[in-house]
Amino acid sequence: MISGRCAACKYLRRRCPSHCIFSPYFPPNDPQRFACVHRIYGASNVGKMLLKLPPHLRAQTADTLYMEAKCRIQDPVYGCVGIISHLHQQIRIAESQLAKTQAEIAVFNSIAREAQVQEIEADSNFFKNLLPEEITAAGLRSYGYGSPSTQTFKFN
């Protein structure tokens, strides 16, 4: 039946056999799909590649052959390899961004550690210069004991 022919058999102007190797993967409603793989690999090579594989892997194979053929038509010099190069470049950029960000974190960590050390040193210097009574007085007032305006301290 003419209307039941797959895209490959339509393209090749032949009768579509009952166990046509192309039929399940090249439906008549997408003639461009077969035209692409035919232009790059040739019908005979596509048929051979599909026949060599077990049936459950053929749909995926037809899809990837179509993708590669489309790439080669769009970019006759680089084809899929052009996409691979571009992705490698993207990975290099992402990895260098990641390394930069990790270096920033390392800087943050070192600044934070330094600030902590300086803070401890500053606190200990300040308290070293206060008399014990001054520290106690300040401490007591911070807890609400005694009012600075009425209290009297005498240090000797």
Next chain:
Amino acid sequence: MISGRCAACKYLRRRCPSHCIFSPYFPPNDPQRFACVHRIYGASNVGKMLLKLPPHLRAQTADTLYMEAKCRIQDPVYGCVGIISHLHQQIRIAESQLAKTQAEIAVFNSIAREAQVQEIEADSNFFKNLLPEEITAAGLRSYGYGSPSTQTFKFN
């Protein structure tokens, strides 16, 4: 001359013409290179693809066709598309690592800001609870003026 034939003409068992389209890109010392592209695309398709391009782009084209054919032989189901999927996955992993690291930086920044605010508040609370004289005395001693053991302060 038989020994001067390119890998393609040797493979196809034919005389190598003087302007052979394969000759510059398929040297006789690498017969596997032509065998690969022949197996996947067929000699006629490779020749057509090379002829359609200007001579300065043909070497690159032969290289990428060889790479794609080799990939298809190694992985008959996915070919180069398998590499592309793998690279896409690597990019997703690198991007998610980058996002995680950038989030870590944001957390660091927010902790640092919070710590700064708390430090300023703590300092201002401590000084609020010290009398002006205590601050001055501590300040003077830190510059080496007056000795705590001999000095007398009286606060009213």
